[in-house]
Amino acid sequence: MLCPxxxxxxxxxxxxxxxxxxxxxxxxxxxxxxxxxLEVVEGPEGGGEPLSGLRAYGEGEEVVLAFSQGALEEEVRLLKAELLEALRRLEEGVGEEAPKEAEDEPNLEPDYLTVHLESDQGPLVLRRILFAGAPDVLEFTLPSGALYQFPFREAVRRLRPILL
Structure with missing residues (x-):
């Protein structure tokens, strides 16, 4: 059994x-x-503190993700089950685009996995950046075109209790 x-x-x-x-x-x-x-009774230490630039809360079967950068704040709403499945796929390394080897073709973007979701605002893209020697990053590309990046493990740890 895995910790939820x-x-x-x-x-x-x-x-x-x-x-x-x-x-x-x-x-x-x-x-x-x-x-x-397993049911989550109490989140991890500091689990109630938001990840800088990302807040999330559940509303029934949906989750609302609120992204902020300075004075700009954007919200998207999507199904909890779809976001949970997308995060699971990214954790397992199963995306819609296979990682590329940056060493084989110099000057290309780093390796990544991508999952596309549908939000109330339009298409939402989640991308996990996997580049040797670089931090493990989760990118959200919002329907507006805005891009937000967070440490992958931290973002998953903060979002998972809300999605269960």
Whole structure:
């Protein structure tokens, strides 16, 4: 079983339905449910603080992502399940465009994976930048054309509890 917050493997041996356990990787407090799934009881330390430039909150089956840069703020609304699936695909390395080897063709953009989603404003593009020696980055290209970048693992860790 994987932690629903950070995706790290958990050993559930000896736990019964209703028991609380801590994820050692991210610090989330989880409850084992009778159907064998895990419920997030309390997010990781500092989990309530927004990722700089990105706020997210759920509204029923939808999630609202609010991006900000200086005085500019933009919001997009999309289905929670679709965003969760997109993040899962990017984590597993399954995008709509296969990574390219930058070493094979100099001066090209870094390796990346892309997933396209439909928001209330139009197409939303999520791109995970995977370039050897560079930070692991998650890019959001909004329907307006605005581009926002965040550390991949941190963005996933902050968004996952809202999407579950």
């Amino acid at each position: 917050v950070c995706g790290e493997p958990l050993d559930l041996e000896g736990y019964e339905a209703g028991d609380l356990l801590d994820c050692e990787a991210c610090g989330a407090v989880l409850r084992l449910l009778s159907d064998g799934t």
